Amino acid sequence: MIDSRESEAGDLVRRRRECLKCGHRFSTVERIDRKPITVIKKDGRKELFERDKVASGIYKAVQKSSVEGETEKIEGLIDAVEQEVYDLGEEQVPSRKIGDIVMGHLKKLDKVAYIRFASVYREFRDLDDFREEIKKLLKKKS
Numbered sequence: 001m002i003d004s005r006e007s008e009a010g011d012l013v014r015r016r017r018e019c020l021k022c023g024h025r026f027s028t029v030e031r032i033d034r035k036p037i038t039v040i041k042k043d044g045r046k047e048l049f050e051r052d053k054v055a056s057g058i059y060k061a062v063q064k065s066s067v068e069g070e071t072e073k074i075e076g077l078i079d080a081v082e083q084e085v086y087d088l089g090e091e092q093v094p095s096r097k098i099g100d101i102v103m104g105h106l107k108k109l110d111k112v113a114y115i116r117f118a119s120v121y122r123e124f125r126d127l128d129d130f131r132e133e134i135k136k137l138l139k140k141k142s
Contacts, residue, residue, distance in 0.1 A: 011083065037085065038092045049093070051082050058102060061117035065110045077105050111137055 002025070003016040013030045037049040055078045062068050084101050085093060099121045106114040118124070118133055 007079065012079075034086060035091070037090070039098065040092055040094045042095060046092070049085060049098075051078065054078060054081055054098065054102065057117065057120075058106070058113075061106060061113040061120075062110060063116075065113045065116075067110045067113065073109065077109055081105055107137075 001015055001017050005014050006012070007014070011032045015028045015030070016025065017028060018025045038046050039049050040046055058074060058078055058081075062074060067073055081098075081101050085098055088097070103114060103118060103121065106117050114137070115130065115133060119130065122129070122133075124130055124133070
């Protein structure tokens, strides 16, 4: 092991390693094993909280935005969302609450990514829905 760093939240450790045989360097990430959280979907189904599902939605939202390719920022946002979900201290969390948490973080990071995520999450049906959400963003800005 060459280097070891804890995240600010203290929930993961990144380690820089080197193979003793070939000298190849690589990184590993160790996460704290937490008590599982059940997500209650809109239709009442229940499933386990999965960081990868949140990450997938966020990565789709940031495509072709100002932060696309800024993996460190995006992963930081995903870490913050995950931490906030666990900080709720609840065994069951409605998917609506997780979506609101994601939207709050995306709004600060990139407005276009926020609108993209909101359009799927809130199931925008037409241009009027987009227009209303953009008006809300512009009102809060001024």
